[in-house]
Amino acid sequence: MATQKPDRFDEVNWDEFSGSNRFNFSVNTIGMLLTSIPWLALGYYNYEFVGPREATFGFVNNGTTLTNLDFIFGFTLLLFFFYLVLPLYQNPRMTRYYWKEFKRNRPAVVSLVWLGIVFAGGLLGPLFIKTPTQDIFAGYQPPVYASIDSAYVSRCLGEVRAGQCYGTWQYPLGTTRGGEGVFKTIIHGMTISMKIAFITTTIVAIIGISFGTVSAYAGGWVDEILMRLVDIVLSFPTLLFFIMILYVYGAGLAMFILVFAAFAWGGMARYVRSKALSVSEEEFVKATRISGASPYRIVRRHIVPNTASSIVTQLTLLIPGFILAEAQLAFLGLGDSSIPSWGQLIAAGRDPIDFAPWIVLAPGFVLFLTILAFNFVGDALLDALNPETEAEAEK
Amino acid sequence: MSADEPLLSVRDLTTSFRTDAGTLTAVDGVDFDVGEAETVCIVGESGSGKTVATESVTRIVKEPPGQVEGEVLFRGQDLLSMPESELRAIRGNNIAHIFQNPQDALNHCFTVGWQIVEAIKVHQNVPDKEARAKAIDLLDEVGIANPSERFEDYPHEFSGGQKQRVMIAMALVGNPDLLIADEPTTALDVTVQAQILKLLNRLQDEYGMGILFVTHDLGVVAEIADRIVVMYSGKVMERGGVYDIFERPAHPYTQALMKCLPGRGDTTTGIGGSLPDPTNPPDGCRFAPRCEHAVQDCQIGDQPEEVDIGDDHAVSCVYYRTGYDSSVVADETMGTGTETDQEGPADD
Numbered sequence: 076m077a078t079q080k081p082d083r084f085d086e087v088n089w090d091e092f093s094g095s096n097r098f099n100f101s102v103n104t105i106g107m108l109l110t111s112i113p114w115l116a117l118g119y120y121n122y123e124f125v126g127p128r129e130a131t132f133g134f135v136n137n138g139t140t141l142t143n144l145d146f147i148f149g150f151t152l153l154l155f156f157f158y159l160v161l162p163l164y165q166n167p168r169m170t171r172y173y174w175k176e177f178k179r180n181r182p183a184v185v186s187l188v189w190l191g192i193v194f195a196g197g198l199l200g201p202l203f204i205k206t207p208t209q210d211i212f213a214g215y216q217p218p219v220y221a222s223i224d225s226a227y228v229s230r231c232l233g234e235v236r237a238g239q240c241y242g243t244w245q246y247p248l249g250t251t252r253g254g255e256g257v258f259k260t261i262i263h264g265m266t267i268s269m270k271i272a273f274i275t276t277t278i279v280a281i282i283g284i285s286f287g288t289v290s291a292y293a294g295g296w297v298d299e300i301l302m303r304l305v306d307i308v309l310s311f312p313t314l315l316f317f318i319m320i321l322y323v324y325g326a327g328l329a330m331f332i333l334v335f336a337a338f339a340w341g342g343m344a345r346y347v348r349s350k351a352l353s354v355s356e357e358e359f360v361k362a363t364r365i366s367g368a369s370p371y372r373i374v375r376r377h378i379v380p381n382t383a384s385s386i387v388t389q390l391t392l393l394i395p396g397f398i399l400a401e402a403q404l405a406f407l408g409l410g411d412s413s414i415p416s417w418g419q420l421i422a423a424g425r426d427p428i429d430f431a432p433w434i435v436l437a438p439g440f441v442l443f444l445t446i447l448a449f450n451f452v453g454d455a456l457l458d459a460l461n462p463e464t465e466a467e468a469e470k
Numbered sequence: 471m472s473a474d475e476p477l478l479s480v481r482d483l484t485t486s487f488r489t490d491a492g493t494l495t496a497v498d499g500v501d502f503d504v505g506e507a508e509t510v511c512i513v514g515e516s517g518s519g520k521t522v523a524t525e526s527v528t529r530i531v532k533e534p535p536g537q538v539e540g541e542v543l544f545r546g547q548d549l550l551s552m553p554e555s556e557l558r559a560i561r562g563n564n565i566a567h568i569f570q571n572p573q574d575a576l577n578h579c580f581t582v583g584w585q586i587v588e589a590i591k592v593h594q595n596v597p598d599k600e601a602r603a604k605a606i607d608l609l610d611e612v613g614i615a616n617p618s619e620r621f622e623d624y625p626h627e628f629s630g631g632q633k634q635r636v637m638i639a640m641a642l643v644g645n646p647d648l649l650i651a652d653e654p655t656t657a658l659d660v661t662v663q664a665q666i667l668k669l670l671n672r673l674q675d676e677y678g679m680g681i682l683f684v685t686h687d688l689g690v691v692a693e694i695a696d697r698i699v700v701m702y703s704g705k706v707m708e709r710g711g712v713y714d715i716f717e718r719p720a721h722p723y724t725q726a727l728m729k730c731l732p733g734r735g736d737t738t739t740g741i742g743g744s745l746p747d748p749t750n751p752p753d754g755c756r757f758a759p760r761c762e763h764a765v766q767d768c769q770i771g772d773q774p775e776e777v778d779i780g781d782d783h784a785v786s787c788v789y790y791r792t793g794y795d796s797s798v799v800a801d802e803t804m805g806t807g808t809e810t811d812q813e814g815p816a817d818d
Binding site for chain 2: 168295357358359361362363364365366367368369372376377380381383
């Protein structure tokens with residue numbers, strides 16, 4: 076034999092190879108595991124051993140009550156941190172490039188700032204601002220600098236001039252009929268909107284990406300079965316199903332998120348499949364296959380990253396739909412009335428709209444801005460993330 | 471395993487694809503060997519099944535619609551009957567590929583360094599740092615200047631020739647015994663072609679690997695080949711050492727290919743006609759419809775059996791059978807220009 080290679084392939088121990096890489100985790104995965112496992116364990120403890128009305132940390136006695144949804148929300152936040160934010164930090168060169176492309180779109184930058192405020196408010200607000208409580212005597216207080224006819228308020232907290240009740244800084248955006256602060260409710264509504272955004276995104280992304288890529292890469296009858304399943308999901312009357320569930324189990328926020336996310340991934344799966352199909356025809360996928368990579372590795376390391384830009388864009392355009400759907404259902408009285416969401420607030424302002432318009436206007440404006448911001452950001456991301464625009468220019 | 475057993479031995483390789491128009495047999499019963507540290511070139515015009523033949527070796531032809539039959543022995547093990555998981559350990563490790571279009575073969579989402587590290591990690595369980603050091607060594611080895619800086623660059627920041635060098639670096643990660651190069655120089659301009667061929671020659675000496683080289687460019691063949699396999703329409707027309715084929719091409723098809731080379735013969739001419747329909751190939755010799763010497767025997771039965779005309783030089787043409795006058799086709803021999811020996815190559 077002409078070669079001096081010691082490890083001829085027929086002398087290689089194949090078990091060694093099949094086991095390789097299994098425990099070679101990236102920093103991101105290690106971080107994710109280290110943080111999410113205790114968090115989920117705590118969630119399980121909370122679910123299994125703590126009564127529904129008891130505080131989670133009863134033993135430290137600070138009164139914090141966390142619901143199952145909070146634990147899921149926290150988990151999705153960890154996912155986003157370790158697989159979206161951290162990679163951006165680890166790859167400063169691409170991040171700079173994306174940012175350069177992104178900031179060309181001014182409205183999108185403003186939108187991003189707004190979404191940052193909503194995110195921070197939703198995450199940190201509830202820690203500093205207590206849940207709005209009913210106070211019958213503080214009903215229909217106007218926002219600061221605005222006024223209302225004293226006839227509508229049972230007790231004016233601010234000064235009364237010429238039969239008009241003026242607002243105070245205690246309730247910067249006024250109060251509802253029940254005396255709940257509109258500002259406080261909006262802050263807590265941010266939490267709810269963020270929960271909807273993050274949890275639905277995670278569910279839709281995971282199911283949609285798995286179905287789309289598996290379908291595209293496997294082909295044949297697997298593709299056929301998965302895509303027919305997508306057809307069923309897409310044609311499913313989600314709203315009717317949700318209303319039915321609502322009458323049977325009640326309309327919790329968790330149920331809303333679960334039902335709507337469970338039937339919204341169809342479009343995502345189809346979209347990812349079409350993208351993945353074109354990517355898997357690319358020469359570099361063949362090159363990777365030829366270099367001995369397993370199908371999982373090819374999908375995970377080459378096909379998903381190459382479709383990621385479209386996935387991210389698609390998701391940012393999907394989120395406003397969910398937030399809007401929640402508001403609409405709440406407005407129609409089909410939502411979870413126990414939570415201070417924007418939709419609930421708008422619904423509460425429906426009747427007194429002629430004399431207390433701030434109850435509708437304030438959350439309506441916030442909702443409108445948030446939806447708009449998601450659309451602008453999605454649009455700018457499409458331009459910034461799409462590698463094809465650059466590749467085309469290269470040719 | 472005997473000492474003269476070839477590195478790669480392909481026997482009766484048949485690759486067919488099921489299409490709406492019927493079964494398309496791209497490679498039809500092809501045999502060839504590649505020895506240790508030897509370069510074998512598969513030559514033929516576009517559509518003659520060269521690429522499919524090489525992709526069938528490691529079975530990366532999509533199945534279905536494709537179907538690969540026959541026997542591919544790599545160091546005595548049959549790759550075609552091997553389960554996919556074992557095959558994966560051979561691909562990229564013992565048998566590596568490089569392609570025609572390096573710009574498409576690199577993933578434009580990631581840095582070049584990441585991709586080489588990725589290729590290393592497919593087969594070797596090494597820490598990131600070590601993989602990175604090895605990747606930089608490999609980039610240096612294939613002649614990329616400032617390898618540790620270029621490591622962080624994206625494919626679009628490399629020129630075509632550099633991308634092909636990167637592809638070669640990726641192919642080298644497993645110290646392959648066999649490198650399958652599918653028209654690696656076709657997309658490059660002539661000066662870069664020469665550099666890449668030189669690089670391949672040097673690496674072959676260094677690593678002692680066999681190379682299975684696919685090309686339609688006879689100029690490239692002359693640079694690199696030890697032995698040549700001439701394919702046409704999924705069949706082997708002629709095989710032999712590089713000097714034998716260039717000095718006395720025996721098959722009319724090989725001769726026609728030689729005539730297409732600029733600077734050989736009086737005028738450069740094309741081969742009249744076009745490749746036969748692969749779903750419905752003609753009877754007899756596949757080249758018969760385009761061959762100026764075709765006689766009735768050429769159009770019946772199967773492709774003629776290969777006839778050994780000495781020095782491991784074999785040709786699949788009826789004129790070399792007993793009872794035919796091989797000088798009819800041998801007279802057409804062009805010679806190399808300096809070669810004056812115009813005698814009939816074989817006497818039956």
